[in-house]
Structures are given as C-alpha cells and as structure tokens.
Amino acid sequence: MKKQFFLSTLGFAAIFALTSCNQGNNPSNTTSSNSGSSSSGTVTVVDAEKIVAEGQFEEAKLTAPPNVPPPIGNRKAKKLIVRMETIEKVGELADGTDYTFWTFDGTVPGSFIRARVGDDIEFHLKNNANSTVAHNIDLHAVNGPGGGAAASNAAPGKEAVFSFKALNPGLYVYHCATAPVPEHIANGMYGLILIEPEGGLPPVDKEFYIMQGDFYTKGKNGAKGLQQFDIEKGIAEHPDYIVFNGSTRSLLGNNALQVKTGEKVRIYFGVGGPNITSSFHIIGEIFDKVYVEGGSTINEHVQTTLVPAGGSAIVEFTPTVPGDLVIVDHSLFRAFHKGTIGKIKVTGPENPNVFKAHK
Amino acid sequence: MRSLVTVILSVLLLSCNKVTDTLIPQSGNWVDTVYPIVSEKKMQLIDAGSYKTFFGKDSGSFVQVKSFYLDETPVTNKEYLSFLKKNPQWTRSQVLRLLADTGYLHNWQGDYEMPANAAPDAPVTNISWYAARAYAKSVGKRLPTIDEWEFVGAADQVSKNASDKPEFVDYIVKSLLKRMMYLKPVKQEAANFYGIYDMYGMVWEWTEDFSAVMITGDSRDDKNANEGLFCAGSAATTQDLKNYAAFARFAMRGSVRANYCINNLGFRCAKNIVE
Ligand SMILES: [Cu+2]
Numbered sequence: 001m002k003k004q005f006f007l008s009t010l011g012f013a014a015i016f017a018l019t020s021c022n023q024g025n026n027p028s029n030t031t032s033s034n035s036g037s038s039s040s041g042t043v044t045v046v047d048a049e050k051i052v053a054e055g056q057f058e059e060a061k062l063t064a065p066p067n068v069p070p071p072i073g074n075r076k077a078k079k080l081i082v083r084m085e086t087i088e089k090v091g092e093l094a095d096g097t098d099y100t101f102w103t104f105d106g107t108v109p110g111s112f113i114r115a116r117v118g119d120d121i122e123f124h125l126k127n128n129a130n131s132t133v134a135h136n137i138d139l140h141a142v143n144g145p146g147g148g149a150a151a152s153n154a155a156p157g158k159e160a161v162f163s164f165k166a167l168n169p170g171l172y173v174y175h176c177a178t179a180p181v182p183e184h185i186a187n188g189m190y191g192l193i194l195i196e197p198e199g200g201l202p203p204v205d206k207e208f209y210i211m212q213g214d215f216y217t218k219g220k221n222g223a224k225g226l227q228q229f230d231i232e233k234g235i236a237e238h239p240d241y242i243v244f245n246g247s248t249r250s251l252l253g254n255n256a257l258q259v260k261t262g263e264k265v266r267i268y269f270g271v272g273g274p275n276i277t278s279s280f281h282i283i284g285e286i287f288d289k290v291y292v293e294g295g296s297t298i299n300e301h302v303q304t305t306l307v308p309a310g311g312s313a314i315v316e317f318t319p320t321v322p323g324d325l326v327i328v329d330h331s332l333f334r335a336f337h338k339g340t341i342g343k344i345k346v347t348g349p350e351n352p353n354v355f356k357a358h359k
Numbered sequence: 360m361r362s363l364v365t366v367i368l369s370v371l372l373l374s375c376n377k378v379t380d381t382l383i384p385q386s387g388n389w390v391d392t393v394y395p396i397v398s399e400k401k402m403q404l405i406d407a408g409s410y411k412t413f414f415g416k417d418s419g420s421f422v423q424v425k426s427f428y429l430d431e432t433p434v435t436n437k438e439y440l441s442f443l444k445k446n447p448q449w450t451r452s453q454v455l456r457l458l459a460d461t462g463y464l465h466n467w468q469g470d471y472e473m474p475a476n477a478a479p480d481a482p483v484t485n486i487s488w489y490a491a492r493a494y495a496k497s498v499g500k501r502l503p504t505i506d507e508w509e510f511v512g513a514a515d516q517v518s519k520n521a522s523d524k525p526e527f528v529d530y531i532v533k534s535l536l537k538r539m540m541y542l543k544p545v546k547q548e549a550a551n552f553y554g555i556y557d558m559y560g561m562v563w564e565w566t567e568d569f570s571a572v573m574i575t576g577d578s579r580d581d582k583n584a585n586e587g588l589f590c591a592g593s594a595a596t597t598q599d600l601k602n603y604a605a606f607a608r609f610a611m612r613g614s615v616r617a618n619y620c621i622n623n624l625g626f627r628c629a630k631n632i633v634e
Contacts, residue, residue: 179606
C-alpha cells in the first residue's frame with residue numbers, strides 16, 4: 001500500500017484568512033463580498049453568472065506598477081486570456097540594499113489585471129525556467145478552490161492554465177499560495193486584480209497602482225548588500241522594511257507620482273503583507289471617496305483607511321493646491337524608519353482660496 | 360462546493376497516479392531494455408532508524424526506515440553520459456516524448472555532448488523521472504523513497520537528526536534562495552553525518568514515490584496536515600520551523616509529473632542491502 005502525502009494548497013492560502021481553524025462557523029464565503037453593498041448598479045453574483053462573454057478570446061493588457069490598464073468603460077463582457085510569469089530576481093529593496101524577490105512578471109507588486117463582471121478569464125501562469133521553486137496563484141477574485149492555487153501550481157519551466165468567470169465586482173489581491181506561503185508572499189508574490197462592475201467605475205483623470213508589503217531581512221534595516229529572507233523575523237512579525245511597491249524608493253524622487261491640480265485621482269491600493277496591515281493615509285489630502293475594503297460600499301471624506309493584509313481599498317481625491325502630497329502608512333514609525341513613504345507632486349496655480357501660508 | 364473540489368481533484372490525482380504507476384509505455388520499435396553500465400559511484404550505508412514525518416496522513420508519527428545505501432552525491436553529467444553511450448534510446452534525439460518532455464537534456468550540446476555552461480561533475484538535470492529510473496536500473500540501483508530521502512535529509516554535519524536546531528532550519532531555508540547551483544560541480548559543501556553531499560541548495564531530487572504528494576484543494580480532507588500545520592502551528596516551535604523548510608520540497612514534488620524535465624531537478628540513486 002502506497003503512502004500518500006497530502007499537500008493542501010487551499011490550506012496554505014487559508015492561513016491568511018485566520019479562519020482556517022474554525023471554518024465550520026462560516027456558512028459560505030462565495031458571495032460575502034457583495035453583502036452590505038450600498039452602491040447602485042451592482043449586479044448580484046447570480047446574475048453575473050448568467051452574463052455571456054461574447055466573441056473570441058483576447059489577450060488582456062496588463063501593466064507594471066504604478067500604472068493601471070485603461071478602464072473597461074461600457075464594453076460588454078468578453079473572453080480574456082491573462083498571461084503571467086513567475087520570476088525570481090534580485091532587485092533593489094532600499095538604497096544600497098538588494099533582495100532576491102519572487103515576483104509575478106518581474107515586479108513587486110505583480111502586473112495589474114483589469115476585467116469586468118461577467119468576463120470569462122483563461123489564466124495562464126508560467127513559471128520561469130530559472131526559478132528555484134514551484135509557484136502558483138490564488139486570486140481573491142476567483143470563486144473556486146483555492147482561488148486557482150491548486151490548478152495553477154507550476155514547476156520551474158512549466159505553465160498551468162485554469163479558467164474562471166468574474167462574478168463579484170471589486171479590487172482583489174492575488175498572491176502565490178505555494179508552500180511555504182508566507183515566504184512566497186514575503187518575497188513579493190502579490191498583486192491586484194480589478195473587476196469592474198457593468199458600465200465601469202466612474203471616469204477619473206489619473207489612476208495609480210500601489211501595494212504595501214513587509215520584508216524580513218537577515219541584516220537590520222539599512223544593512224547594505226544582498227539581504228536574505230529571515231524566517232525567524234517573519235514568524236515574529238518583525239519586519240525590517242515595510243514599503244510601497246517593493247522598494248523604499250519606488251515612489252520617491254524621479255519615481256514620485258505626478259498630477260495636476262483639479263485632476264480627479266484614483267489609487268488602487270492593496271496590502272500584500274504577509275503580516276502587516278496599513279493605516280493608509282495621504283498627508284495633505286482628504287479622500288473624497290473610499291471604496292471600503294475594495295468592495296462596493298463607498299465612504300466619503302475619509303482621512304485614513306485601514307487596509308488588512310490580503311485586502312485592498314480604492315481611494316479618490318482631487319488635489320486643489322500645488323505642492324507635495326506624502327503617501328504613508330500612518331502607523332508612522334513605519335513611514336519614517338521602515339519605508340512606507342511615497343510622494344505625489346501636484347503642479348498647478350496657487351489657490352489661496354483653499355490654502356495660504358501667512359508670513 | 361466542497362464536494363466539487365474533491366471531484367475535480369480526484370480526477371486530477373487519479374490521472375497523475377496512472378502515469379507513474381504504469382511501467383515504461385511500449386511504443387513502436389523503441390527499446391525499453393536498459394543496458395547495464397559500470398559505475399564507481401561511492402555509496403554510503405544508512406543505518407535503519409525512524410523519523411518524525413511532518414507531512415501527510417502520518418504527520419507527526421514516526422516512520423521506520425530500513426537500512427539502505429545511498430549515492431553520496433547526485434548523479435553527474437559525466438556519469439549520465441556513460442549511461443547514454445550504452446543506452447542510445449535515452450539520448451535527446453531518440454527518447455520518447457511520453458517519457459521525457461521537450462526539456463529533456465535541452466542544455467546539452469548534442470546527444471553525447473555535455474552542457475557547455477555546466478561542469479561535467481555538476482548534477483545532471485533536465486531529467487525525467489522515467490530517465491532517472493532507467494539510469495538507476497542500469498547501475499543496479501533504484502531511486503530513494505520520500506521517506507528515505509527525508510530521513511537522510513534530517514541530518515546535519517554532526518548529527519542524524521538536526522530537526523530541532525534552528526540554525527539547520529535556517530540553512531535549509533537559505534538554500535532555497537541559492538540560484539543556478541546546478542551548474543556547479545557536486546560536493547560544494549561538507550558532507551552530512553552519513554557522508555552524503557548536496558542534499559540542499561544544489562538541485563531538487565526525484566524520489567521513487569514523488570507522485571504520492573498530492574495537491575488537494577481542501578485541507579479539511581486531511582485533518583492532520585491542516586491542524587498540525589495551521590492551528591497548532593501558530594506557536595512557533597522548532598518543529599514547526601522544520602516543517603516550514605520541508606514545505607518547499609513537498610510543494611516541488613507536488614508540482615511535477617513523471618515526464619517533466621526541469622533545470623534544477625536531478626536525482627541520486629539508492630540500493631537495498633542484500634542479506
Ligand atoms: Cu510563489
């Protein structure tokens with residue numbers, strides 16, 4: 001009789017939900033993201049299942065952070081092929097500090113995926129031939145086993161394919177769920193997928209893509225050279241770096257985001273974790289709108305929005321005066337000592353009606 | 360939904376098992392006979408013992424491992440070349456696709472020309488499970504089982520079982536981050552307690568029963584794995600750390616099929632002790 005070793009991908013994924021030990025209490029999690037919805041025009045999940053995606057399969061256009069693919073607008077549901085590749089590569093974590101990142105498409109976070117409710121998505125996950133380990137993907141936008149994790153498990157050099165229909169609108173995190181999951185995420189394996197409602201989100205002038213993640217290195221914050229993942233610090237939840245878009249400098253200097261006064265700005269924000277949540281805040285600006293937890297509930301006039309690990313928020317604001325806005329995790333030691341800091345350069349005419357410094 | 364998961368995965372797993380349980384498939388005039396070669400590979404005696412499994416149905420229990428011999432290093436390019444010379448049916452141009460996918464020896468320069476970028480004494484990689492088995496047969500050996508591999512893999516340089524040493528776990532976790540090590544000659548580091556080299560940080564290794572590792576969609580199917588790894592696991596004991604490092608090996612075993620050929624997947628052979 002052959003002995004069998006069971007490797008549970010969903011179980012690894014569930015580690016983040018922190019509910020894996022008492023799942024019995026949850027009747028079902030397939031439709032929960034739609035509960036409490038207050039916005040109009042949101043189709044129910046049952047309706048979404050009936051939407052027929054027309055036409056031939058098309059290649060989805062993905063973007064690297066901080067960019068976002070064009071809005072879906074009024075288009076009908078269609079058949080999309082999404083191709084992503086898991087790539088292990090050395091990159092800059094901080095000035096003078098490198099790290100061996102595990103990535104989707106070579107960036108942290110991985111490519112931004114944009115689709116709409118009712119789209120049929122054929123997902124191709126290729127694992128680069130030079131990878132050391134197996135990788136897969138768990139998309140929180142998927143209704144199905146492990147969010148696709150088991151179906152997408154790919155050995156180095158191999159490709160795995162699975163299909164799903166986008167049912168729930170919202171901004172969802174995706175991440176690698178190959179064991180040991182926390183290490184894969186700690187090395188940078190996460191990203192965002194936006195499922196727009198029918199008719200699309202209201203148009204804005206500028207859209208950006210930012211994710212926060214915590215990193216655990218052998219050397220202390222500031223130690224130079226190639227740093228290795230430190231499992232003990234990961235378990236203790238003591239990150240040396242907490243950064244936006246995989247590097248302390250990803251949104252600073254020449255990488256600062258650029259907007260003009262009067263432009264309506266939307267930021268798709270997510271937290272990859274693996275451990276640390278974000279008190280997401282922009283110094284000098286108030287969020288006119290927050291799509292709470294990336295779902296359909298809209299809150300208005302928000303100063304700081306709390307985003308869980310493995311969760312997201314969509315924030316909107318319109319800068320009215322020129323100057324630098326500072327993006328932070330308002331748990332401020334992180335911003336000043338661990339890296340959660342970025343800038344938005346706002347250009348345009350002074351607007352003393354709204355703000356004026358007195359000499 | 361849960362039952363659907365089970366159904367889908369059962370299908371997947373059944374088909375997976377089938378491949379590996381079949382003997383080498385017959386096809387046309389392809390020769391499935393393996394011609395013996397002489398190997399001077401040094402083996403080490405591994406004394407019988409037991410180890411605590413960290414994965415699967417028997418998770419946490421002690422599994423007995425009988426005495427056996429194990430190659431001191433992974434099989435090298437040079438050694439594999441001598442196998443090919445006697446067994447041309449296993450050269451890149453003649454091998455059956457069913458037995459080795461298109462990645463088979465793709466880094467070699469020709470049927471009998473070793474890779475340009477790897478040392479002759481580097482582990483042979485881009486080798487399918489079928490090919491590894493055929494090689495083992497040609498030298499009168501076999502592949503080690505998962506239990507045998509894990510039992511030997513628990514040893515550090517000075518002790519049989521280093522599972523409880525955080526520095527050993529750290530060493531294994533670090534080994535996952537080393538890249539392109541499969542291009543270097545074997546014996547990059549000191550041997551472990553048994554005199555076995557390169558268990559970590561060089562290549563992944565085929566095991567006879569690798570396909571017993573199953574990716575299930577629902578951890579609740581397997582009570583032990585789930586509770587052992589996720590609930591009780593919230594307290595970070597050294598045993599949990601050990602589990603953590605082992606995850607990657609099992610994830611790798613669960614991601615491959617018998618005809619897969621991968622850049623950093625090689626093998627070493629084992630042998631029974633004849634009494
Ligand atoms: Cu991964």
